[in-house]
Amino acid sequence: MHLRAVLLSLAIMILALPGFGQTPLIADLSEHQIQITTGFIGTDVLLFGTVDPDSHVVVVVRGPEETTTVWRKGRLAGIWVNDRRVVFERVPSFYAVRSNAPLREIASVTTRRRHGMGAEFLRLRPEEGEDVSEGEAGIFRQALIRNKQRSGLFATGGDNIAFLGGQLFRTRLHFPANVPTGFYDIEVFMLQNGRVVHAQTTPLIVRKAGLGADVFFFAHNYSALYGIIAVALAVAAGVIAAFVFRKS
Amino acid sequence: MNIYLPIAEISVNIFLLLGMGGAVGFLSGLFGVGGGFLMTPLLIFIGVTPAVAVATEANQIVASSVSGVLAHWRRGNVDFKMGFVLLIGGTMGSVFGVWLFTVLRSLGQLDLVISLCYVVFLGIVGALMFLESSRALFRRRRQTDIRRKLHQHHWLHGLPLKMRFRRSKLYISALLPILIGFLVGVLAAIMGVSGGFIMVPAMIYLLGMPTSVVVGTSLFQIIFVTATVTFLQSAQNQTVDVILALILLTGGVIGAQIGTRAGMRLRGEQLRILLALMVLGVAGKLCFDLVATPDDLFAIGAEGAY
Numbered sequence: 001m002h003l004r005a006v007l008l009s010l011a012i013m014i015l016a017l018p019g020f021g022q023t024p025l026i027a028d029l030s031e032h033q034i035q036i037t038t039g040f041i042g043t044d045v046l047l048f049g050t051v052d053p054d055s056h057v058v059v060v061v062r063g064p065e066e067t068t069t070v071w072r073k074g075r076l077a078g079i080w081v082n083d084r085r086v087v088f089e090r091v092p093s094f095y096a097v098r099s100n101a102p103l104r105e106i107a108s109v110t111t112r113r114r115h116g117m118g119a120e121f122l123r124l125r126p127e128e129g130e131d132v133s134e135g136e137a138g139i140f141r142q143a144l145i146r147n148k149q150r151s152g153l154f155a156t157g158g159d160n161i162a163f164l165g166g167q168l169f170r171t172r173l174h175f176p177a178n179v180p181t182g183f184y185d186i187e188v189f190m191l192q193n194g195r196v197v198h199a200q201t202t203p204l205i206v207r208k209a210g211l212g213a214d215v216f217f218f219a220h221n222y223s224a225l226y227g228i229i230a231v232a233l234a235v236a237a238g239v240i241a242a243f244v245f246r247k248s
Numbered sequence: 249m250n251i252y253l254p255i256a257e258i259s260v261n262i263f264l265l266l267g268m269g270g271a272v273g274f275l276s277g278l279f280g281v282g283g284g285f286l287m288t289p290l291l292i293f294i295g296v297t298p299a300v301a302v303a304t305e306a307n308q309i310v311a312s313s314v315s316g317v318l319a320h321w322r323r324g325n326v327d328f329k330m331g332f333v334l335l336i337g338g339t340m341g342s343v344f345g346v347w348l349f350t351v352l353r354s355l356g357q358l359d360l361v362i363s364l365c366y367v368v369f370l371g372i373v374g375a376l377m378f379l380e381s382s383r384a385l386f387r388r389r390r391q392t393d394i395r396r397k398l399h400q401h402h403w404l405h406g407l408p409l410k411m412r413f414r415r416s417k418l419y420i421s422a423l424l425p426i427l428i429g430f431l432v433g434v435l436a437a438i439m440g441v442s443g444g445f446i447m448v449p450a451m452i453y454l455l456g457m458p459t460s461v462v463v464g465t466s467l468f469q470i471i472f473v474t475a476t477v478t479f480l481q482s483a484q485n486q487t488v489d490v491i492l493a494l495i496l497l498t499g500g501v502i503g504a505q506i507g508t509r510a511g512m513r514l515r516g517e518q519l520r521i522l523l524a525l526m527v528l529g530v531a532g533k534l535c536f537d538l539v540a541t542p543d544d545l546f547a548i549g550a551e552g553a554y
Contacts, residue, residue, distance in 0.1 A: 040252040041259050069549030071356055079364075079538040082356045085549065143546030150544075177252065177259035212254035212491070219255055219486050227482030230307050230490050231475045237494070238314025241501035245315075 024052045025198040027188040032202075034175055035209035042177040045204070047098075048170035049188060056099065056106040056191040057161050057169050058117055063094030063153075063206070064182030067127070070140045070147070086140040087127040093180035095122065095148070096155035098171050100163060108194035115189060115196060119145045119156045152176040181206050255489035256300045262495060264294070269499025276312070276500070277507025278514075279523040280463065282442035282470070284309050285370060287496065288362075289530055298359050300489055302349070302440030303481035307493040309442045309474045312500060313467045320464030327415035327461045330425060331468040334447075337426035338473040341433020346480040349437055353485070356549055360538075365439050367535045373445050374527035381520035416457045416465075425455060429469065437477045442470045445527075 027049030034043055051057055068091040074083035099106060103118055113121045124141045126132050132140070148154035153176070161171040173186075184204040189196045208216055219226045251262045268290055276283035284305050291301035320326055352358040411422045428450045432443035447466045451457045457465070482488045511519060 036252060038252055039250060041250045069356070071547050071549055073542060073545045073547070079360075080542055080545075081360055082547075085356060140546070143544070144548065146544065147546065147548045151548075177250075178257065208254065212252050215254040215490060219482065219488070219490075223483045223486055224479070226486075226490075227479035227488065230482055230488050230493070231310055231478050233490060234307050234310035234475075234478070234493065234497070235314050235471075237497055237501075238311040238316075239318070241311070241497075242315040242318040245501070245505050 025190040025200055026050050027200055027202060029202055029204060032204055034206045036212065037210045038212050040177060043175050045173045046170060047173055050167045051169065051190045053166045056101060058107060058189040058191060059098040059171060060115065060117060060187045061096040061173060062092040062185050063180050065090040066093050068144060070144045086130055086132050086137065088124050088144060089127045091124060094153050096173060098158045098161050100161040100169065102159050106191055111195055119154055151178060179206055181208055253489050253492050256296045256492055258295050260294060265495045266499040269496040270503035273500035273503025274507035277504035278511040279519055282309055282312065282444045284441035285445060286530060288440040289366065289534060298362050299353060299485060299487045303485065303487035304489045304493050305440035306436060306474045306477040306481065307488050308497045310471060310478060311497045313442065313471045315501060317464060317467040317471060320467060325461050325464035326468050327413055327465045330413045330416050331465050333422050333425045334429035334469040335472050337429025338433040338469055339476050341430035342437045342473050342476045343480065345434040345437025346477060346484060350484055362439060363534050363538055367531050370527050370531035374524050374531055377520055378524035381517045381524060385517040415461055418456060428454065433473050436473050442474060
């Protein structure tokens with residue numbers, strides 16, 4: 001594993017840094033950019049760093065925020081129909097939380113709420129002007145989290161940050177094939193006695209690359225031309241097919 | 249080997265897609281149908297959003313119709329005049345259909361309407377085809393060959409704006425084919441089908457066209473209707489996935505050639521019964537999904553659409 005080698009050399013570099021010990025929290029990613037290429041099936045990014053002895057580590061990953069609609073189905077004349085919707089604003093398109101031990105053991109409720117550690121502490125609020133009671137909003141909020149978890153875009157409850165010795169830590173962050181594109185914030189928290197004592201934010205960019213990126217860009221920026229090309233390609237393919245199989 | 253589809257935004261095994269294209273192509277070659285009514289639900293089953301499935305399938309149908317119409321053209325089985333008249337209605341229908349599609353998507357009811365259209369149309373067509381072909385199968389021995397009139401005239405043919413269609417040997421009101429074209433155009437936009445399963449019976453039974461020119465003429469106008477749908481869906485909704493369409497049609501053209509050959513070895517009525525059962529099967533599955541209680545009553549809406 002070359003990642004292990006990277007980690008090891010970085011650890012040595014950190015330990016060799018002048019004034020090591022005065023910087024209580026250092027963390028970095030093995031990559032700061034994820035490229036969604038044609039063969040993309042999801043990827044892992046290694047997060048590693050060092051903290052003061054006897055500290056805990058929590059990592060919160062947030063994708064770009066978006067407006068999300070949650071629909072509830074109801075029965076109408078025997079079939080299931082979308083009959084109620086609640087729009088949530090500023091929902092992280094991707095969210096993951098990692099820690100070196102179960103969150104409730106290492107972080108107080110106040111800390112978890114303040115820093116959004118755990119899906120239940122995400123500030124998911126219905127859109128301004130939504131006519132929805134607090135109880136109903138809660139049900140829709142849970143449904144939103146449940147659906148996001150099912151599609152792999154909310155990864156919670158992973159207490160699998162591993163410590164190497166007392167200070168070096170690392171964890172593998174998984175990004176599935178359907179990972180949304182955009183700018184990600186990866187917050188690394190160092191905790192002592194249930195409270196955050198240090199924090200560091202590292203950026204990560206997820207973007208489409210290669211042919212797929214070109215197709216997507218073209219489809220969204222030159223929509224009409226894209227349509228004409230799509231039709232032209234199909235006509236050409238049809239003519240070629242007819243020509244190839246003509247003799248038979 | 250997985251491939252990331254840029255517009256559908258999912259990662260799918262390329263051989264699964266080629267296989268689907270091949271299988272549907274085989275069936276369309278076997279039965280002489282477009283296959284859109286099978287492919288669109290299949291795409292939805294593997295996780296492509298209905299919006300992308302419908303628009304991409306329209307793109308694929310352009311290709312299969314072009315290759316199909318060239319074969320019919322060589323045999324002179326295309327009534328171009330009728331094709332153009334159908335096309336007037338078809339273009340208007342597809343413009344209206346894409347508009348309706350956008351509105352339904354914003355209301356959150358697109359998936360429901362697509363499923364309902366499938367259940368209703370496939371149910372009706374499948375049931376009629378099953379009855380007709382099983383009756384034909386039982387009567388085969390009797391050979392009651394009564395010479396019928398060239399075609400039946402009814403009041404719809406007598407509407408204003410009468411036109412002569414030489415190849416179809418018809419002198420009827422142009423309003424009727426325009427109306428049929430319009431309805432099929434709407435279906436093409438909403439369901440991602442060529443509409444052949446509506447168009448062909450309508451041409452035979454409503455217009456009274458001779459069977460020989462029906463398929464070629466239908467294919468001819470389908471090219472333009474699905475091309476219009478592809479263009480409008482691209483321009484308005486950005487839901488056409490060219491990469492997905494190209495993979496599907498690669499499998500599709502090969503499957504269709506094998507299917508056509510296999511079809512020559514089977515009897516017509518048997519083929520139609522098989523097709524009818526398949527159509528009913530798809531309708532039944534979609535109907536079940538509408539009625540059965542979903543695992544989760546809550547779902548997240550398509551991004552941006554709410």
